[in-house]
Amino acid sequence: MKNLYKLSGLFFFLILLLSSCGFKDIDKRSFVVGIGIDQLEQEQEGYEVTLKMAYPASETKELGNQFQLISAKGSTIAEAIRFIKAKVGNELDFGHMKMIIIGEKILTKDIEKTMDWFTRRRDIQQIALLSVGKPDAKTILSVKPKGERLPSNKLFMFFDETGTESPYVTTKFLYEFRRDLVERGMDGYLPIVESEEDNFSITTMAVIKKGEKPLILNKKETKVFNILKKSYDKESLKVNAQDQFFMLAVDSLNTSYRIKDSKKPKIKFKVDVEGTIEESKVKLRKGKLDKYNKLTEETFKKDIKKLLQKFQDTNIDPIGFGLRYRAMHTGPEKKKWKNWKDLYPEIDINVQVNAEITGTGIIE
Structure with a gap:
């Protein structure tokens, strides 16, 4: 009986605690x-x-x-x-x-x-x-x-x-x-x-x-950044060069980069893109896919290079090049960080784009 009284007292005490907590209906x-x-x-x-x-x-x-x-x-x-x-x-x-x-x-x-x-x-x-x-x-x-x-x-x-x-x-x-x-x-x-x-x-x-x-x-720079940062492949690329104008529907896109550490360090940025042409203002021929691939590579490379150069000129790094540089090197953090801050504004950034257009659509 004593144990029963003790248990009932403990139960009553717990109820009092719960009623005083911060719970709200x-x-x-x-x-x-x-x-x-x-x-x-x-x-x-x-x-x-x-x-x-x-x-x-x-x-x-x-x-x-x-x-x-x-x-x-x-x-x-x-x-x-x-x-x-x-x-x-x-x-x-x-x-x-x-x-x-x-x-x-x-x-x-x-x-x-x-x-x-x-x-x-x-x-x-x-x-x-x-x-x-x-x-x-x-x-x-x-x-x-x-x-x-x-x-x-x-x-x-x-x-x-x-x-x-x-x-x-x-x-x-x-x-x-x-x-x-x-x-x-x-x-x-x-x-x-x-x-x-x-x-x-x-x-x-x-x-x-x-x-x-x-x-x-701006809009164009935002689109290019998301492609580089997230490898965003639900995209259309506009190609307007050499009397050619077409929109490339991207089926797959992969981006990668590495920092080459040598006497003259450089960043090598690589983009592989594959897709089909979904719209054109001029007549396209399937036998000229190599030409269309080259135009796509030149256009996309120019856009990427322009954006990365803008980041360098303003000393802003949203891609995370500096983070990669710190991870690649050993030694005191202060020294690595100082070396990167001195290097980033002048480092060469090489952009390589490989395009593969698989077709010009169902209309020949």
């Missing part, structure tokens, strides 16, 4: 699905934080419209979140938050300080997706795309490639961007999201180096 929570961080005006220090909160609905077709935007300003992100909590009756739940949008103006500031809150919070997923909002993050969060079944779901489909797959869309996760900011030899990059009435436009990107002005890539 689902109807007392507001689920944050997206967060936007904007810089305050120049004369003010701090941020404007905007939360996009989803609310459950009985009908699936109504879910896309069941959300609320709440903003607050603060000297820090944590302070702004506290002000938002004072406006919301429910507990904020960040467990489903997968979209982080950073205002364009923040790129000119110390972005590492901005990311500090996200990397320290235990309830923020490290696989959350990052992007830059143009003109600001709040505008992007307020867009209501037609046919969106869940709040912010359309942005998820863009970046995790469960929906559209485009060579212009760059994907970056929170853990990757954090690593790029602190790792020597690799500079970070983020996609730029622009609003177009009730839709999004994602065709450019920003390359970010801590303490320096970001480098904004």
Whole structure:
């Protein structure tokens, strides 16, 4: 009997502990699905934080419209979140938050300080997706795309490639961007999201180096970068040279590079591309595939060389050449890093493109 009393007392004590913990019922929570961080005006220090909160609905077709935007300003992100909590009756739940949008103006500031809150919070997923909002993050969060079944779901489909797959869309996760900011030899990059009435436009990107002005890539440069970085093969290459104009639908694409260490170090970048011609403005003949291959190689090589040269001129390295150089060499890290910083602006980059066009389409 004594043991029974002891067990019942222990059970009652555990119930008291559970009742005092931080658990909240689902109807007392507001689920944050997206967060936007904007810089305050120049004369003010701090941020404007905007939360996009989803609310459950009985009908699936109504879910896309069941959300609320709440903003607050603060000297820090944590302070702004506290002000938002004072406006919301429910507990904020960040467990489903997968979209982080950073205002364009923040790129000119110390972005590492901005990311500090996200990397320290235990309830923020490290696989959350990052992007830059143009003109600001709040505008992007307020867009209501037609046919969106869940709040912010359309942005998820863009970046995790469960929906559209485009060579212009760059994907970056929170853990990757954090690593790029602190790792020597690799500079970070983020996609730029622009609003177009009730839709999004994602065709450019920003390359970010801590303490320096970001480098904004145009549409063509963004496409070439994604091809090089991800070996993106769902692509069409435009060839316009020697009175020939055709579009090559890429079936397979492989990229690789190595740093040749010698008296005169150089980077050898190799690209193998295979595909078929899907459109042409001039008459094509199957017997001239060698000529079309050569034109494709010359055109693509020129585009790649131009982009890599731009990275060199601005002393930015989103490909990760410096990281590879550090891994190849032994010795003190400070010495290896200094050697690479001296070498990178002057190193020769040789680009080799091997094209194989398998056909000119079903029309001869």
